[in-house]
Amino acid sequence: MLNLISGEFLKLKRSTIFRVSLLGSLVTPFMMLLSLFKAKYSDPVELVTFAKLLDQSMVYVTLLFGILLSILILAYLFNREYTEHTLKSVMSKSISKTEFLVSKYITFILWATLLTIISWIGVVFVGFIGGATEFSINVLAHSFVNFMKANLLTVLFITPVICITLWFKNIIPAIIYGITIVLGNLMIFGDKLAAFYPGTAIYLLTADQIGFNEVYNCDPVIPLVIIVLMAIIGFILSWQYFERADVTL
Incomplete structure (x- = not known):
């Protein structure tokens, strides 16, 4: 498994999309x-404080561009062998389909985490050059934890993209799926239903929202369960489809 993940990153180092994702x-x-x-x-x-700056950046990370970037790299990872017509040669190396899927998923988690850390560092740097006030280690540590929680929930939430990509063998449907999620975020954000819609719930669960129960009349456990169920169902469907599909490329 470790060799598979290492191989994935070796291939990523030579790919344009990895460099593009770093810019993204x-x-x-x-x-x-x-x-x-x-x-x-x-x-x-x-005066704009570091706490306010970092909290506002969560909007872009969880509701807008961040989720689109995550969907793009997830779709790319699972579509690459289809695009390059190398799936058959990869699967002929005594690698089970389950190992193939899991190694891809772990690679995605590590890749997405790296991008999240870079984004967080970038926002902190912007705070310094932009003259943000009230800098403290506690504020940075708190925001870093929020970024990591948002990254984990986003990774779980978009797991169904794997099934979509494997089914269509193309990244375009996944991108359309991502755009639909973002449009849903824009439409529902600020509404009482925002706590039940996974896309907006990620922001509400990870940003410094006060009175989650009182404002949205919803226990935070409910959106968490919805997101985890989406991840489990998405991965099971992906695994079942890939196990039954013929490797023809």
Whole structure:
């Protein structure tokens, strides 16, 4: 298994999409930099704190660009052998289909985590150059934990993308799925139903929201269960389909 994961990263090092994804992880810091400049231009007296800056960045990470980037790299990983017509040669090396799927999934988790860390570091750097105030280690540690929780929940939430990609053998349906999720986020965010929609629930569960039960009349365990069930069902469906599918490429 370790050799499979190492092989995946060796192939990623030579791929363009890996470098593109690294640039993509800087979109959130760039947007926060623009937000800082806008705030200073609108009200030069107003001070933006590190806590506020990092909390606002969670909107882009969980609701907008971050989830699209995660879906793109997940679809790429599971579609690469179909695109390069190398699946048959890979599967002929005494590798079970289960090992193949699990190694891909672990590679995705590590890749997504790396991008999340880069994005977090970028936002912190923007805070320094943009003049954010009230810097403290506690604020940084708290926000880092929030970023990591958001990354984990996003990874679980988008697991059904694996099945979509394997079924269509193309990344376009996965991208459409991702755009649909983001549009749903924009439509439902701020509504009482936001706690039950996994896309927005990730933000509500990981950002510093006060009074989750009181505001949304929902126990936080409910959206967590929904997200975990989506991950389990998504992976089982992916595994069943891949086990039954003929390897023809």
